[in-house]
Amino acid sequence: MVEKRAVMVVDMQNGVFATPRLQPERCVAQINRLTRVADTVIFIQHAQAGGLEEGSEGFALLPDLWQPDNALYITKTACDAFYRTTLADELAAHDIHAFVVCGCATDYCVDTTIRNGASRGYAITVAEDAHTTANRPAAPAETLIAHHNDVWRDLIVPDNPVYVKPVETILQEWLTN
Template sequence: MLVYAILIVDMQAGMLAGAPKHDLAGVVARINALTAMVRGSGGRAVWIRHCGQPGDGFEPGSPGWEFLPELLRAPEDAEIGKTLNDAYAGTGLAALLRELTPSRVLVCGWATDFCVDSTVRSTVSHGFAAVVPSDAHTLSDRPHLPAPAVIRHHNWLWSELIADPPVRVLPTNELLAEASPPHQVRG
């Protein structure tokens, strides 16, 4: 049986400032479905919280520091505070995952091209089997590229990384179907 951990990166109220985030409601719904699947399989959800500098939108204790209220969190979930893009840098994330020994580590959240990207790459560097739900990460349009193009680019890039095992990138519905045991018909 596969044991999952899911890293939900920076899905905090502070992300609502500025330009709209691509398909945010859909991303939140898919993250909720994935966290339920992970918990249901005996895995663990790990909420990554950006801890900003005094006065910025992610300052600890500020309204922007709180997780989006639409996200379904559970008491058994873990939380890791970070100050850099990479959720592993200067945190206890790698030690927590080594303790949990997941078969696969799902990475989702905000922002595709910064904190999610850094965390996917670091998951691989720390020797974990990384899986990216291709439709469960988001960002705003960038000055040179619209958000959907950035998302497509990073999904392709992660699937092409040289890693052992390779990074798997697939839509949430395929991940959910893969994790559901086949129903047996009684006769």
């Protein structure tokens, strides 16, 4: 059986990008390359007081992000997209066991969702050049992104490694399957 080409896009929202992020236009362009050929696209959106209230302009996805008509939308209130959400139910309902992860913020919501998803047994591929974050007091965004790509490559989840690949490689693999 060939796995569906599923892409999970984390927190690519207007309010999230009110804080400057590393190369946001490049990140959106890379995500759009994936979502335009995916069978299923799942948008994860963070909701909280202070500009990310559901239905607000801050909660909305970035305007340049391509949203297919059949996209799925999950609202979360924690860094982990699985925490008290319907994400696992939606994945099961759509028979999705493997997916590509991309989005914002590398060191918070993207990382937490990847780790929890891998622990739950999902086959996860990280689009290494389609996630972004902000500069932090401890490290610049570029360092955080490179660091997390390395950590995910070596994440120890027996019998369920996390793969970290460039968008171009993911697209080529999809075309050959």
